[in-house]
Amino acid sequence: MAMIEMLLRLHQNSFYFFAIILFVIGFHTMLTHNNLIKKIIGMNIMDTSIFLFFVAIGYVRGGRAPILEPGVSHTYINPLPSALILTGIVVAVSVTAYALSLIIKLYQHYGTIDAEEIMRIRGGESL
Numbered sequence: 709m710a711m712i713e714m715l716l717r718l719h720q721n722s723f724y725f726f727a728i729i730l731f732v733i734g735f736h737t738m739l740t741h742n743n744l745i746k747k748i749i750g751m752n753i754m755d756t757s758i759f760l761f762f763v764a765i766g767y768v769r770g771g772r773a774p775i776l777e778p779g780v781s782h783t784y785i786n787p788l789p790s791a792l793i794l795t796g797i798v799v800a801v802s803v804t805a806y807a808l809s810l811i812i813k814l815y816q817h818y819g820t821i822d823a824e825e826i827m828r829i830r831g832g833e834s835l
Contacts, residue, residue, distance in 0.1 A: 723764030730757035744811045744821045748804060755800040762789045762796075 718725060730753055737750030766789030774784040811821055818826050 723760060723767070727757045727761040727764065730754070730760065742823045742825075744814070744823055745808075747823070748807050748811070751807075752800065752804060755796070759793050759796060762793050765789055 734750045734753030734755075734757060737753065738747050741747060741750070766786050768783055768785050771783045771785035774787055814826060815821050818829050820826060820829075
């Protein structure tokens with residue numbers, strides 16, 4: 709009985725579980741890869757997990773859009789998390805575009821997008 713109850717709770721909170729898994733995957737990707745493109749992909753996976761988490765917090769089972777109707781009472785969904793996520797997506801896309809443009813400049817200057825190789829090259833340069 710306890711196992712069924714645990715699986716039921718996991719199913720009810722699956723959005724949170726998947727958000728945590730995605731965040732860990734993105735964080736691991738950022739920490740373990742030297743390729744700057746892979747680091748940006750990891751950062752985007754982390755962004756997506758945060759977006760999923762906030763949308764899951766704002767979700768209300770059986771809720772409706774907050775459009776008031778006279779004489780009728782419903783359970784409404786809070787629109788603030790959705791608005792914040794739209795703003796977050798715009799910021800994430802902008803940061804990704806800027807990071808990719810910086811990687812292009814790094815590649816043009818150093819001839820590589822490997823972070824360790826760039827640090828090795830920079831260590832040999834005199835200022």
